[in-house]
Amino acid sequence: MPGLTGFKQWMATARRSFPDLRGTVGHLLAEGDLVAGRVIWRGTQAGPFAWAAPTGQTVAFEAYHVVRFEGGKAAEWWGTADIFGGLAQLGALPAPGQTTG
Numbered sequence: 001m002p003g004l005t006g007f008k009q010w011m012a013t014a015r016r017s018f019p020d021l022r023g024t025v026g027h028l029l030a031e032g033d034l035v036a037g038r039v040i041w042r043g044t045q046a047g048p049f050a051w052a053a054p055t056g057q058t059v060a061f062e063a064y065h066v067v068r069f070e071g072g073k074a075a076e077w078w079g080t081a082d083i084f085g086g087l088a089q090l091g092a093l094p095a096p097g098q099t100t101g
Contacts, residue, residue: 007065007077018043018059026062036066041081045090050083052092061086 014021021043028037042060045052063081067074087093 004074004077007079010079010081014041014043016047017045017049019046020044023063033069034066035069036064039063039065049090050087050092052087052090055090057090059086059089061089 018041021041023039023041026038026040028035030036040060040062042058044058045055047054061082062085063079065077065079068076084093
């Protein structure tokens with residue numbers, strides 16, 4: 001879902017999967033009322049993540065966020081995260097060249 005509602009949904013879902021989730025800002029750019037950032041998220045999987053059952057493994061994956069501010073508050077948000085990279089670290093995806101079934 002787009003916007004702030006989507007960001008809140010993303011964070012709630014991520015926190016259920018990775019209760020110790022922490023983000024480290026790698027790059028940050030700002031222009032006018034927009035701020036864009038590259039974030040590395042790290043956490044230990046304690047709940048389901050997409051179709052992957054809890055593994056107890058720690059993963060790190062990148063995400064990119066763009067936020068538009070209005071009146072000193074976040075007004076809009078757009079973002080994308082490397083979900084498949086996280087799933088690959090959990091062993092929930094076949095290795096390159098490997099088939100399933």
